[in-house]
Amino acid sequence: MRLCSLPLPTLIRPYIHHFWIFEADGGLPATDQRLVAPNGRPKLIVTYRNGLSTHSQAGVTTTAEGRISLIGVWDRSTILSSAEAPTVTIGVEFTPNGLCRFFGGDLARLTNRIVAADDLLGAAGARLTARVMEAPDAASAARQVSAFLVERFLSCDVRQARVIDHAIGRFQQAGYRMDIGALADEIGCSRRTLQALFTSHVGLTPKRLQSVLGFSRLYTVFASSGDPSLLRDEALDIYYDQPHFIRNFKAYTGHSPGRFAELMNEFGQIFYRRVTPGRGRGRNGARHQPCGQAPGSEAAARAGDRMRQRGTRHQPSVACFRRSGNQLGVKKGPGNSAIWLLVGGSGCYLRDP
Numbered sequence: 001m002r003l004c005s006l007p008l009p010t011l012i013r014p015y016i017h018h019f020w021i022f023e024a025d026g027g028l029p030a031t032d033q034r035l036v037a038p039n040g041r042p043k044l045i046v047t048y049r050n051g052l053s054t055h056s057q058a059g060v061t062t063t064a065e066g067r068i069s070l071i072g073v074w075d076r077s078t079i080l081s082s083a084e085a086p087t088v089t090i091g092v093e094f095t096p097n098g099l100c101r102f103f104g105g106d107l108a109r110l111t112n113r114i115v116a117a118d119d120l121l122g123a124a125g126a127r128l129t130a131r132v133m134e135a136p137d138a139a140s141a142a143r144q145v146s147a148f149l150v151e152r153f154l155s156c157d158v159r160q161a162r163v164i165d166h167a168i169g170r171f172q173q174a175g176y177r178m179d180i181g182a183l184a185d186e187i188g189c190s191r192r193t194l195q196a197l198f199t200s201h202v203g204l205t206p207k208r209l210q211s212v213l214g215f216s217r218l219y220t221v222f223a224s225s226g227d228p229s230l231l232r233d234e235a236l237d238i239y240y241d242q243p244h245f246i247r248n249f250k251a252y253t254g255h256s257p258g259r260f261a262e263l264m265n266e267f268g269q270i271f272y273r274r275v276t277p278g279r280g281r282g283r284n285g286a287r288h289q290p291c292g293q294a295p296g297s298e299a300a301a302r303a304g305d306r307m308r309q310r311g312t313r314h315q316p317s318v319a320c321f322r323r324s325g326n327q328l329g330v331k332k333g334p335g336n337s338a339i340w341l342l343v344g345g346s347g348c349y350l351r352d353p
């Protein structure tokens with residue numbers, strides 16, 4: 001298995017966590033668990049070569065070769081499978097607040113679902129699918145996807161999304177233990193208004209998304225290191241006690257932490273890894289390298305540094321709203337000391353940090 005990370009246009013980079021091409025000569029390995037844990041990030045997936053099947057609590061969803069699908073935010077794990085054939089998948093993993101920058105409407109309709117792009121976008125989705133599948137190779141197809149996302153980004157109204165940006169930034173600052181009522185008071189809107197914004201712009205309530213993101217932080221530590229003891233070390237930063245942690249871990253993976261550590265899940269973990277000089281291959285022969293970089297090379301080391309920096313990219317804050325100005329529907333308060341952000345027909349007050 002090989003995961004190739006792709007560059008992104010500067011314009012859309014803040015709202016996309018990862019852009020990749022995944023290749024497997026014989027399909028997804030049958031001996032692997034192939035479990036994908038929830039991480040709060042929606043996705044766009046192109047089954048460029050070979051199809052994929054998703055097994056979840058809701059049943060089995062099969063996506064044929066040559067299809068483009070949008071996958072909303074999930075709060076449950078899934079298991080993937082494929083036929084034993086050469087497999088190439090192009091993937092875009094958005095930030096939790098990123099998908100609404102490219103696709104309007106109520107994103108709750110995508111929660112825990114996989115929807116074909118032409119079903120969701122109509123003629124625009126059908127044209128994208130045709131352009132992508134006519135591309136001579138996966139890299140060319142990925143460029144078509146990137147160009148499409150830039151077009152969508154420029155056409156979407158994202159004013160209300162800035163409340164979501166601020167809220168998710170506060171989740172991170174609070175170690176994913178932010179009180180939602182206190183957050184609503186801080187923003188200056190009711191808890192019900194905040195919940196409605198999250199449901200429509202993300203697909204989960206703020207409380208549920210914060211829980212998923214907290215779990216994902218732990219899972220990333222484990223997937224990057226393979227050391228289950230790190231789960232215990234990190235868990236108390238997020239959870240109140242060990243039973244709370246175990247309940248959540250089992251809810252999101254279907255397994256207790258101890259049992260999960262015993263499973264072979266190379267496919268599920270490869271997407272959480274960053275490039276490390278000298279370490280390019282996992283237990284199952286899986287590699288994660290930026291496209292065009294040789295494993296262990298000096299270029300790969302520099303790419304690894306860039307990717308690690310990107311993993312801690314700046315999160316939008318109140319200060320960002322001030323720089324944005326009125327072009328994005330932001331209104332400065334008296335003396336430039338406060339910001340009013342239009343939410344529906346009312347204003348939400350964001351205090352200075």
